[in-house]
Amino acid sequence: MSTKFDDPAELMVTRNSSANRFEITIAGHLAKVDYRMSGNRMIITHTEVPEALRGKGIAEQLVAFAVKYARKDGLEVVAECDYANRFLNRDAIASATGRISQNQTETIDKTA
Numbered sequence: 001m002s003t004k005f006d007d008p009a010e011l012m013v014t015r016n017s018s019a020n021r022f023e024i025t026i027a028g029h030l031a032k033v034d035y036r037m038s039g040n041r042m043i044i045t046h047t048e049v050p051e052a053l054r055g056k057g058i059a060e061q062l063v064a065f066a067v068k069y070a071r072k073d074g075l076e077v078v079a080e081c082d083y084a085n086r087f088l089n090r091d092a093i094a095s096a097t098g099r100i101s102q103n104q105t106e107t108i109d110k111t112a
Contacts, residue, residue: 011058013065022066029053033062033084042070042077044084063087 013024023032031053034046044066049059063084070077079085 011061011065013062015069022062022069024058024062026053026058031058031062033059033066033081035066040075042066042075044077044079044081047081047083059083060087 011024011026013022015021016023019034020036021032021034023030025031029050029052031049032047033044034048035042035044037043044063047059047063049062064087066084067077067088077088079088
């Protein structure tokens, strides 16, 4: 049985600004959301979760974290990644119907 991580606090998501990604390491496996900046736009280019961690809601929480981070900083989010695009479309529908939390999320900057 897979465990879904319902509480973002369970996931120590880090913004690794030197690598332009949000990341988390669980049991030695790195899951990440890559992005690039263009003016006031955060463009999500890739979402990757190792097979050992799939099916646990980690990709969704990583993308949600990235989107909340961008919104908190007043950035527009653009998805080039298929997964992030599906998430943003679902998020837009949920926001329009009042089914999404607008809570702020704190981030940790990791410098290399």
